[in-house]
Amino acid sequence: MAKKTRLPSPETIFAMADHNNRITVKVTPNAGDNAILIPAETSAPVPLLVRVTATAEDGKANEAVLKLLSKALRRPKSALTIIRGSKTRMKTIQF
Numbered sequence: 265m266a267k268k269t270r271l272p273s274p275e276t277i278f279a280m281a282d283h284n285n286r287i288t289v290k291v292t293p294n295a296g297d298n299a300i301l302i303p304a305e306t307s308a309p310v311p312l313l314v315r316v317t318a319t320a321e322d323g324k325a326n327e328a329v330l331k332l333l334s335k336a337l338r339r340p341k342s343a344l345t346i347i348r349g350s351k352t353r354m355k356t357i358q359f
Contacts, residue, residue, distance in 0.1 A: 270299040271336040278337075280312055284358070289314045289333075291353050293325035300336050311354065326350060333357065 281287045288311040295315035303310040318328035334341040349355035
């Protein structure tokens with residue numbers, strides 16, 4: 265039986281976005297499972313944590329991140345764009 269992917273509600277993710285509908289995520293590629301994790305509340309802004317099983321080669325992890333976020337936000341994948349950090353673990357995504 266496949267594991268159920270852990271996803272927060274769309275409202276929780278939207279609450280973490282700035283006024284331009286941008287969110288910062290920290291990606292862990294090659295993880296054991298796909299998941300979006302909400303960090304613990306702190307006084308400093310912290311990114312959304314995204315774990316994907318895809319490897320960080322040829323854009324596979326980026327595609328997996330966009331697919332997972334689109335599922336969590338209940339929006340088409342084409343509505344999301346990586347605007348900063350396409351080759352790093354810290355990414356800014358516009359939705």
